[in-house]
Amino acid sequence: MITGFRRNTALIALLALTLAQTTPVRAADTIKIGFSVSETGALAAPSIFDRQGYELAADEVNAHGGLFGKKIELVHYDDQSTPSTAVALYQKLITDDKVDLVMGPYSSQINSAVTPIVDRAKLVMPSMDANPTAFDGSHPFVFQAIAQTPQYMAPMIDFAARRGVKTVALLYQNSPFPTALASGIKDEAQKHGMKIVFEEAYPPATTDFGPLLLKVAATNPDLLIGGTFLADAEGIVRAAKSQNLHAKMYAFSVGPVEPEFSRALGPAAENIFGNTLWFPSLSTKGNAEFVKAFRAKFNRDPDYHAALSYAALKLMTTAAAAVGSLDQEKIRTWLHGRTIDTVLGPFKLSPTGLQTGFSSYVIQWQKEKQLLVWPPQSATGTPVFPHPGWQ
Amino acid sequence: MRLRVEWIALAVCASLSALVALGGNGYQQQIVFSTALFVVLAYGWNVISGLTGYLSFGQIAFFGLGAYVAVGAILVLKLPWYAAAVVAPLAAVCVAIPLGSVMLRLQGVFFTLGMFGLGRIGDIVASSVSGGAMGTSIPEVATPRESASVMIVLALGAIVFTHLLINSKLGLRFMAIRDDEPAARAAGVPTGRIKVTAFAISAALAALCGVMYVWNVGYLDPTSAFSGTTELQVVLMVLVGGIGSMWGPLFGAVLIALLGQVLWARFPLEEQVILGSITVLMAVAMPGGISAILQARGKLTRRAVWSPPPDARSIDVPTRIRTVADGDPVLVCEALVKRFGGVAAVDGVDLRIARGEVVGIIGPNGAGKSTLFDLITGFAAPSAGRVLFANVPIGRQTPDAIARRGIARTFQTSRLFATLSVWETVLLAASSVNAARGAAIAEARRILAQVGLLDVWSRLPEALPPGKQRLLEIARALALRPDVLLLDEAMAGMTADEIAQVHAALRFAVGNGCAVVAIEHVLPAIATIADRVYVLDFGTVIAEGPPQRVFSDPIVLDAYIGVGTSVLDEVAAGAR
Amino acid sequence: MLVTILTLALTGVLWGGVYLLMASGLNLIYGVMKIVNLAHGDFIVVGGLLTLTLFELHVNPLAALPAAALVMFAVGALIQRGILERLVTAGPAGELRTLLATFGMSYVVSNVGLLLWGAQVQSVPFLEGSVDAFGIRLPENLLVCSAVAFAFAIAVHIWLTRTMSGKAVRATSQSAVGAAACGLSIRRIRVLTFGLGCAMAGAAGSLTITLIPFQNSSGGPLTVQAFTVIALGGLGNYVGAFLAAVILGVAEVTTSFVFGSNAAAAVVYILFILILVFRPQGLLGRSARV
Incomplete structure (x- = not known):
């Protein structure tokens, strides 16, 4: 019985120890900015870009004397790509680490999960949630720092319409971002007088797209458009190729924007269209410097996730500097009142926190390179249309 | 307390x-x-x-x-x-x-x-x-x-x-x-x-x-x-603490939840590898978890349910109301057949057992004796024929329903509960037929006393010598207060003392109107108490009658050539 | 219409080949050691990811297959020798212990995969064209992979039934005690078997990653898929597994076509549970299992 008692005492001690460990030593001479990163799990790859964007922005601010003369200290934890873990972490950041500013985690899903508690704590958070639903005015402290999902592929549809596309086959993953995106695509297509000849949602776990593309092939669409992430975009292209589908254009939301797309697909990636919110060649304010600094620091090219987070942290520090304090209400008001130039283009908020400034660009893979092909004023190459057929 | x-x-x-x-x-x-x-x-x-x-x-x-x-x-x-x-x-x-x-x-x-x-x-x-x-x-x-x-x-x-x-x-x-x-x-x-x-x-x-x-x-x-991760964590927690134990889940949950916090803060990427490795190690090295370690030292051991057995005061157990009049057959098998693929293990067996009768079933290996028991007790479904208990066909009732109705059995190879004490093993059966807690306890105690296992009531089966283990199985069957008791080589490996104890217990049950059907290889064990003997060979009854007559039947001798007639002679002599 | 039906049926049969190879390793290990290796799917994934690494070094996936199989053989043999051999499998809780051990192992393997290859979804482009005959269009890579998978599975079957060492393995699967009495080293056979089972998983992974993309966490569903095949075919029954693999392939492809991918994802599990409940002895099995 004594041993049993000791065992319990040990557990209590361990509990106390763990709790004691979590009480941090407060360093009053830094400004703490907190967020979670999906270091592990399904979202790891883009999320790490996110973190690096934050880190680069913090470095730059610190190199220019910091904020109010204090250095910025980033406090971040791994949310393992799960919303519930992220909720617990933001709880910790707010109540335990007592961070001064919070940034959004990666993915619409995780952002919408943490939105209620951040808003309740009355902290301003730039959210990477592309879905408009959270920005209906019920969370006044959270604002969108990305482009709205339904409009995400508007430039793509615009391009297709101008090239005479009439029929569309729409495939999308039944997860939040692609589902919202699909409704936007349908609206835009209708606006341009196109006809949706095929539409189907598939679960995230889908790996074999053969049967799906067999059905698509029967409808013979001009445009095959996918509300996708990387893996499913690859799967669809592969299946389209083996079905020898003859569409004039293949376009995907996420997928072609990733460098892995061409590496995984080889020649099949050629002439596929994709979407991005940012491109290295953009002549937006500070973009060239951003790309250069990112390469120097992380030894790789940034992607649009890095650009988004970089811009978001800059927005927050600029706002704090402008209002001269960390007063969240003031920062919020300041951000809502104006158009601000970022590496992605002009940033602007609607009264309920929707971002209505910068929007997306169309890219295309040509000769194993991504070219920005639409809209024409930003283009670095000419689009190949129609698709010349699979090699 | x-x-x-x-x-x-x-x-x-x-x-x-x-x-x-x-x-x-x-x-x-x-x-x-x-x-x-x-x-x-x-x-x-x-x-x-x-x-x-x-x-x-x-x-x-x-x-x-x-x-x-x-x-x-x-x-x-x-x-x-x-x-x-x-x-x-x-x-x-x-x-x-x-x-x-x-x-x-x-x-x-x-x-x-x-x-x-x-x-x-x-x-x-x-x-x-x-x-x-x-x-x-x-x-x-x-x-x-x-x-x-x-x-x-x-x-x-x-x-x-x-x-x-x-x-x-x-x-x-x-x-x-x-x-x-x-x-x-x-x-x-x-x-x-x-x-x-x-x-x-x-x-x-x-x-x-x-x-x-x-x-x-x-x-x-x-x-x-x-989340699969949550599932893994729960499994791991129970495993670390001790699966199936009272305090194990608490130990495991607290330990792993806190360990998880530390690991996850220090090694976010390696956390799952570490947790998975612990699971493997636990399964290999200490499958019983923390609880087993403590229990090995006598800490936090589980107390037997409804224990200890009450003191020896005479507890009057009401006798079961019999559904069969004396002399009526209590158990009847009619043309019972069981085929496995093309082979008939039991091939048209007819059996009539009267109340209070002691019947032996003998036959060479593979004669279908144990299969016959499986058919009677519902562990196997007959291919043809039927079983009547107290003049009512038992149909496709489940084994447990048949056991509660009054046909109890033992198994050819001992089947005891590894983690239940002697007391609990008998109590389990007694509580199946006695709804009231007091009655079940009284019944279990009476039977343990009768077969001489009361002094070892708190032991686990593995701590008993083989003969006592078989005795415990018989006690478990008797605790169902059966009308028919089927013993499958129950007395194999018992000492003479233990056999005497079994016989006493059986006599008590028989005295209460219970019929006993015993498969035995230890022929003397059955011959001395059996009223009648059935001889099975290739799934059919080849002889039936009082022991001495059956054991001198040439057909039986023929079937037993492999065994050696001298054994039979000895048995026949013993029976006489 | 007829063309569509034929295309679906043939695609299903071809997928059946891949499923057969996935399941054969699991079947072999179960047959000999009575262990259901819950990490089997994770070994498949690691085999695939090894192939990816070799592919990035410009090795053809088919050439990478033996290498992946060999590495997985070594991994499997080591695991058996170092860990599973020490596991007490006898007794009432024996099965529980093996399940827990392999369950834990599946997390170790998939997360080692995470550390080595990251969490992103990866695939290997290989023979991306298609073969067209009478309007029936079949992907080239599926044709090749299926053929290799069938060949591999059949080769192992022949090894088991026709060679001395294979017969030793089969003897052990029928009676370990009997095999030991015949002078066979049971421990060596178990190491060989587990290694070979893992090698088959590795080979299956090499082929599968050219067909569908993998990420480190893809293993769990693959284990169930492989287990469905052997449950459907009857445990330890190799002919049954062949039939079952084809049925599963056709069922999945057809469901996906008719009811959409959502239903196809569930059909494996539904089929699996239906078989277990209504035909626990498998398609060709006769005796009920206890």
Whole structure:
């Protein structure tokens, strides 16, 4: 019985120890900015870009004397790509680490999960949630720092319409971002007088797209458009190729924007269209410097996730500097009142926190390179249309 | 009764956690909440996988179900969270009962993987309905203080509940099923119903956790609701603490939840590798977990259910009301046939056993004797023919129903419950036919005294010599107060003393009108007490009659050539 | 219409080949050691990811296959020798222990995969064209992979039934005690078997990653898929597994076409549970299992 008692005492001690460990030593001479990163799990790859964007922005601010003369200290934890873990972490950041500013985690899903508690704590958070639903005015402290999902592929549809596309086959993953995106695509297509000849949602776990593309092939669409992430975009292209589908254009939301797309697909990636919110060649304010600094620091090219987070942290520090304090209400008001130039283009908020400034660009893979092909004023190459057929 | 040290320690632990829950910061409260949540999940999982022995890798499906029902109840029905906490476990029970009735027909790895599949189906269903993989926010969210406080209370509730369960008839039946399901059926335990009960309890606890999770997080998505990682953690916790034990889930949950916090902070990438490695190591090196280590030193050992047996005062047990008049056949087999593929193991056997009669069944190996018993007791279904008990066909009744109706049996190779004491083994059977606790205890005590096992009542079967183990099996059968007792080589390996004890017990039962049918290879053991003998060969009765006549029958001698006639001579002499 | 039906049926049969190879390793290990290796799917994934690494070094996936199989053989043999051999499998809780051990192992393997290859979804482009005959269009890579998978599975079957060492393995699967009495080293056979089972998983992974993309966490569903095949075919029954693999392939492809991918994802599990409940002895099995 004594041993049993000791065992319990040990557990209590361990509990106390763990709790004691979590009480941090407060360093009053830094400004703490907190967020979670999906270091592990399904979202790891883009999320790490996110973190690096934050880190680069913090470095730059610190190199220019910091904020109010204090250095910025980033406090971040791994949310393992799960919303519930992220909720617990933001709880910790707010109540335990007592961070001064919070940034959004990666993915619409995780952002919408943490939105209620951040808003309740009355902290301003730039959210990477592309879905408009959270920005209906019920969370006044959270604002969108990305482009709205339904409009995400508007430039793509615009391009297709101008090239005479009439029929569309729409495939999308039944997860939040692609589902919202699909409704936007349908609206835009209708606006341009196109006809949706095929539409189907598939679960995230889908790996074999053969049967799906067999059905698509029967409808013979001009445009095959996918509300996708990387893996499913690859799967669809592969299946389209083996079905020898003859569409004039293949376009995907996420997928072609990733460098892995061409590496995984080889020649099949050629002439596929994709979407991005940012491109290295953009002549937006500070973009060239951003790309250069990112390469120097992380030894790789940034992607649009890095650009988004970089811009978001800059927005927050600029706002704090402008209002001269960390007063969240003031920062919020300041951000809502104006158009601000970022590496992605002009940033602007609607009264309920929707971002209505910068929007997306169309890219295309040509000769194993991504070219920005639409809209024409930003283009670095000419689009190949129609698709010349699979090699 | 003296309050044991572990309960005092638990009270101290709980008070400390309550202090943190009320006075700590949000993050500390969150740690308390998730630790307590895992305690409840671990105890829930322990009911089906630990106590009942049906290893499920899909209980997370009920967590997800509970969470989704809670979201529905809060968003659609506008119920408050505490109402959802009632509705969701009920819903889980409603799903678990039909589901368990089907799934629990599977054994071993089939059940385990079947449940794993169900968890994945849950995920797929949740992502294709209910707004898809989007996840749902709910408006009514607890503060960390509220959820931590409520969760501590629930964890204490789960601990007390498990304590009561382990010390109850239901708990005893769970453990019997875990140790040996066919033997539990032979002891009259309605295993189908009991397993589903365990499954439903387990499901309800998991669903309750699902509700608390939603209330705490305020957001639900299919991946979190049906998370394989959560499942792994729960399995690991119970394994580390000691599967099937009273305190194991608590030890494991607290230890792993806190270890997880540390690991995850220091080694976010390696956390799962470490947890997985611990699982492998635990399974290889110390499958009993912390509890087993403590129990090996005599700490925290489980006390036998409803023990100790009452003192020796004469307890008057009412005799069972007989359904058969004296002299009527109590058990009749009519043209019983059992075929396996093309081979008939039992081929048209007719048997008539009268009340109070002692009948021997002999025959060479493979003659179909044990199969005959399986047919009579419902462990196998006859291909043709029928069995009548007290003039009523037993039809397709389950073995446990037949056992409760009055046909008890032992098995050819000993089937005892590895973790049940002598007392519990007999009590299990006695409580199958005595609804009242007092009557069951009195009956079990009487039988133990009768077969001479009362002084070893607290031992586990493995601590008994082989002869005593067989004696315990007979005692278990007798505790059903049978009208027919089928003994399958029950006296093999017994000392003369033990055989004498068995004979005394049998005489007592026979005196009460019980018929005994005994398969024996130790021929003298049967010849001395048998009124009649049936000889089986190739699945048919080749001779029948009083022992001395049968043993001198040339047909019988012919069938026994392999055995050697001298044995038979000896037997015949003994019988005379 | 007829063309569509034929295309679906043939695609299903071809997928059946891949499923057969996935399941054969699991079947072999179960047959000899009565262990259901819950990490089997994770070994398949690691085999695939090894192939990816070799592919990035410009090795053809088919050439990478033996290498992946060999590496997985070594891994499997080491695991058996170092860990599983020490596991007490006898007694009532024996099965529980093996399940828990391999369950834990599946997390170790998939997360070692995470550390080595990251969490992103990866695939290997290989023979991306298609073969067109009478309007029936079949992907080239599926044709090749299926053929290799069938060949591999059949080769192992022949090895088991026709060679001395194979017969020793089969003898052990029927009676370990009997085999030991015949002078066979049971320990060596178990190491060989587990290694070979893992090698088949590795080979299956090499082929599968050219067909569908993998990420480190893809293993769990693959284990169930492989287990479904052997449950459907009857445990330890190799002919049954062949039939079952084809049925599963056709069922999945057809469901996906008719009811959509959502249903196809569930059909494996539904089929699995239905078989377990209504035909626990498998398609060709006769005696009920206890």
